[in-house]
Amino acid sequence: MKLELTHLQDCFIIKEDVFEDSRGYFMETFNQKQFNALTNLDLEFVQDNQSRSSKGVLRGLHFQIGESAQAKLVRVLEGAVLDVAVDLRKDSPSFGRHIEIELTSDNHKQLFIPAGFAHGFVVLSDFATFFYKVDKYYHPGNESGIVYNDIDLNIDWKIPVHNLKLSEKDKSLGTFKDLLNSM
Numbered sequence: 706m707k708l709e710l711t712h713l714q715d716c717f718i719i720k721e722d723v724f725e726d727s728r729g730y731f732m733e734t735f736n737q738k739q740f741n742a743l744t745n746l747d748l749e750f751v752q753d754n755q756s757r758s759s760k761g762v763l764r765g766l767h768f769q770i771g772e773s774a775q776a777k778l779v780r781v782l783e784g785a786v787l788d789v790a791v792d793l794r795k796d797s798p799s800f801g802r803h804i805e806i807e808l809t810s811d812n813h814k815q816l817f818i819p820a821g822f823a824h825g826f827v828v829l830s831d832f833a834t835f836f837y838k839v840d841k842y843y844h845p846g847n848e849s850g851i852v853y854n855d856i857d858l859n860i861d862w863k864i865p866v867h868n869l870k871l872s873e874k875d876k877s878l879g880t881f882k883d884l885l886n887s888m
């Protein structure tokens with residue numbers, strides 16, 4: 706297991722060892738002891754989530770608030786996505802900045818996203834199966850988000866806007882400025 710720092714504080718790229726042979730490959734996709742030792746965190750993931758989406762589907766930007774704020778360890782089982790995480794922690798040196806990273810079933814990359822971040826992804830392949838671990842349970846009443854095309858975040862989703870497919874909920878999410886005003 707290898708850890709790669711990013712320009713966002715406490716947000717890491719994780720590469721697990723992949724053992725390939727003539728049959729295919731084997732990998733340990735998560736090892737709590739190794740994860741805690743490498744990240745120097747004492748996290749316990751309590752829920753696994755999985756979604757499958759077609760090309761152009763954009764899910765996000767989402768986060769849970771207060772005590773329900775989730776750290777996430779995300780990866781792709783099938784296909785490819787552009788994954789985006791935004792640092793919403795006011796005291797962070799990377800506050801307001803975001804990372805865009807391609808996660809695919811071939812590059813086996815995982816992204817660790819700390820609590821206090823907004824998260825979303827757009828599907829680049831015909832279909833993508835997205836899998837992630839979270840360290841806090843789902844609390845629908847504590848869900849919040851930022852609209853994908855927020856002018857201040859200025860995220861380049863790589864897919865032409867007319868090809869994007871969002872839920873009605875995600876289309877009507879608030880702006881980054883709305884969030885700042887509520888802090």
Ligand SMILES: Cc1cn([C@H]2C[C@H](O)[C@@H](COP(=O)(O)OP(=O)(O)O[C@H]3O[C@H](C)C(=O)[C@H](O)[C@H]3O)O2)c(=O)[nH]c1=O
Pocket residue numbers: 754756764765767768824825826843872
């Ligand atoms: C997140 C979640 C949802 N649900 C139910 C609620 C809805 O009936 C249904 C679909 O939920 P939603 O449209 O919010 O699913 P996504 O748009 O994939 O949401 C996720 O999108 C981005 C990528 C994230 O990072 C979040 O973890 C998560 O918000 O699943 C549950 O039962 N448990 C859960 O933990």
